Amino acid sequence: MAKTFYLTTPIYYVNDLPHIGHIYTTTVADTLARYRRLAGDDVRFLTGTDEHGQNIERAAKREGITPLELADRVVAQYERLRERLDFSYDDFVRTTEPRHERGVAEMVRRLDAAGDLYTATHEGWYCLPCETFYTEKELGPGKTCPVHEIPVEWKSEENVFFRLSRYQQPLLDWYASRPQPVRPASRANEVRAFVESGLRDLSVSRANLEWGIPFPGHPGQTVYVWLDALTNYISALDFGAERAMGAQGAMGAPGVQGVGGGGGEETAAMGAGEAPLFERYWKDPGGVRLHLVGKDILRFHAVYWPAFLMSAGLPLPTTVWAHGWWQRDGRKVSKSSGNIVRPDELIDRFGSDSLRYFLLREMVFGQDASFSDEAFIDRYNSDLANDLGNTVSRLVTLSRRAFDGRTPPHACTDNELIDAALRTTGDYREAMEEPAFQRALESLWRLLAQTNQYLVAREPWKLIKAEGASERLSRVLWNGLEATRIVAVGLLPFMPRSAAAVLAAIGAPVPESLSGLRWGGLPTGVPLPEPRPLFPRIDKEAYMEEADAPPPVSDARPEPPHAASAKTPAGGPAGTSPAPAQAAGNPPAAPAAGGPASTAAPAAGPSAGPAAAPSAGPAAAPSAGPAAAPSAGPPRLSIDQFKQIELRVATVRAAEPIPKSQKLLKLTVDLGEETRTVVAGIALAYRPEELVGRQVVMVANLQPTKLMGVESQGMVLAAVEKDDRPVLLHPSAAVPNGARVR
Ligand code: MSP
DSSP, X not given: OOOEEEEEEEEEETTSOOOHHHHHHHHHHHHHHHHHHHTTOEEEEEEXXXXXXXXXXXXXXXXXXXXXXXXXXXXHHHHHHHHHHTOOXXXXXXXXXXXXXXXXHHHHHHHHHTTOEEEEEEXXXXXXXXXXXXXGGGOBTTTBOTTTOSBOEEEEEEEEEEOGXXXXXXXXXXXXXXXXXXXXXXXXXXXXXXXXXXXXXXXXXXXXXXXXXXXXXXXXXXXXHHHHHHTXXXXXXXXXXXXXXXXXXXXXXXXXXXXXXXXXXXXXXXXSOOOHHHXXXXXXXXXXXXXXXXXXXXXXXXXXXXXXXXXXXXXXXXXXXXXXXXXXXXXXXXTTTTOOOOHHHHHHHHOHHHHHHHHHHHSOTTSOEEOOHHHHHHHIIIIIIIIIIIHHHHHHHHHHHHTTTBOOSOOOSOSHHHHHHHHHHHHHHHHHHTTOHHHHHHHHHHXXXXXXXXXXXXXXXXXXXXXXXXXXXXXXXXXXXXXXXXXXXXXXXXXXXXXXXXXXXXXXXXXXXXXXXXXXXXXXXXXXXOOOOSSOOOOHHHHHHHHHSOOGGGGGSSSOTTTTGGGXXXXXXXXXXXXXXXXXXXXXXXXXXXXXXXXXXXXXXXXXXXXXXXXXXXXXOTTHHHHHSOTTOSOOOOHHHHHTSOEEEEEEXXXXXXXXXXXXXXXXXXXXXOEEEEEESOTTTOOHHHHTTOEEEEEOOSOOEEETTEEEOXXXXXXXXTTSOEEEOOOSSOOOTXXXXX
């Protein structure tokens, strides 16, 4: 019987839209799941969303919607990314689903049955975004959260506690077991040190929190979000369903794996007749249960979760793998750092597989890595466009030319590439077992390099002229194509679309198992389709220029003055032009459009930056600057002048892209007494569907103006982040549409 391989990502909070940090874990898990399926395992791959808790409650309130509406919105984004990035997960769990709530109720019942729950007063330093208490020792300077670096608050309330302290030794025994359950080793050491320093009991309920699962038997208490969230890994396998359906499970059932020689309180185990999925994927003694997590949430997974499972008398995960962080400008990519990288833009520009490849090639699994546009394009051009794309197209073109549009008629079973391929597939498989994705990819690229060296040495382009469709030429090209085929098979888990496209391009079938890595799979004499570029080269200079271009001013201008002048920033009056970036980044200057009556371009004052899109605009003609904002800085407004600017709150009712514009969106906004159309340069930061229902702040008394053929009847306001990304402004609580902003 196939080995079961259950792997999970963390479940993502719904107060944030997916960014590359989130997508990374799912990409890693997807790659591994695809590999394990090819290896013949019985794979189950789970991901999902974490929808309860105060953070979500507050975020929804800010948006003027219910937490569930907020969750639905974010889940829709994850759904979309599933399609876009070819994620092959088998299940998506949401903590608001009844199956999950059942699982949590059963978990709590078991912790209680094991005698591990009691009520006490809880006091401590609390970080809201973490939804967790910290000890004084753990806090950063100035009593700040060690993760979020923001001030923590003192909290005191009556809670249900879990006897975590009882599990200190069992956990230490577990860490010492082999194969090592917490990985990589460096992270395991940190966790062990934390546990060795002494475990205090954990409060597992919260008072005064509405948005969560009511704590069974404790009215007024809600299940602590982490106890709630961690249980997803088994609730998604229908853990608790049997009991909920009335099945009488025997207490103290046999067959539950104890932990590290003790501690596993097997008193509360469920009896016979557990849910089939749970039996199959959580209780298979020879199966793998692997949690992939970011390093910031390792403690929850490597301390609390196994302790809960021990208490509940359930098997533990076989591995908890903590990966590092994607950073940008030296800080973790996150909403609070303001350095978000959204996957959609990268997919739009480079394709989904290029993003998947970059994420897995650039980050050593377990360590931090840096994201930059430059690194992305370099990888794309050198590894994908050049090494992979060019090798395929060169081989296909030669074969088609020499062999009448077909693969070569003679195969070859004796040459140096065979040894190279053998070494590569050995290294590749070893790396994938570990898993060490970067090494696996390196081994494939080594084979590509060897293939190219082989071709350079054999010069088939000369053979074709000298010998025509000779047997020697056939063998040389067949070898090259066969080595490339093996690379493509190895790439299937990483880049499912492109790997299949390479296989189709060289006339090879897509294998269903790792046996496809064996030398000899390329059919002889089969038709080869006309080659088309798999990874068109990116002009890095042009791309970077676009990315570095001054911010949005131009986008919101009525007429792009000199649309083609992107490359001539000196086009404005020499030396006088204020850096448009500065102008746009200067929020108080934003509404200046309505200021001095002489301003001729109302839809976009000098600092219309807010409404406008980041960068990119080739039309960012600096000539716009000087006239509007003299070099001394933006003009000062009298209060009367400011009052001329009519700022109002509106709700976005509809949003759609504007054809041929990368940056502009057409919004239909509800101002209470009227509905308006507004063109906003925010398409690179927001997708239309995530805007609908949001409240925005807009300048309501601008003269209408046409942008890309659409009349804009106002301007929405946004702050512009470090990277020129607009972040829309909205009231911190829902207000009636049309409310005046002063
Ligand atoms: N909801 C919890 C997890 C509960 S699992 C039972 C949570 N959610 S999260 O949305 O904040 O984070 C989900 C995952 O994304 C975490 O593993 C986190 O480490 C990862 N990442 C978020 N930002 C990241 C980077 N910049 N880089 C890499 N991964 C990071 O925590």
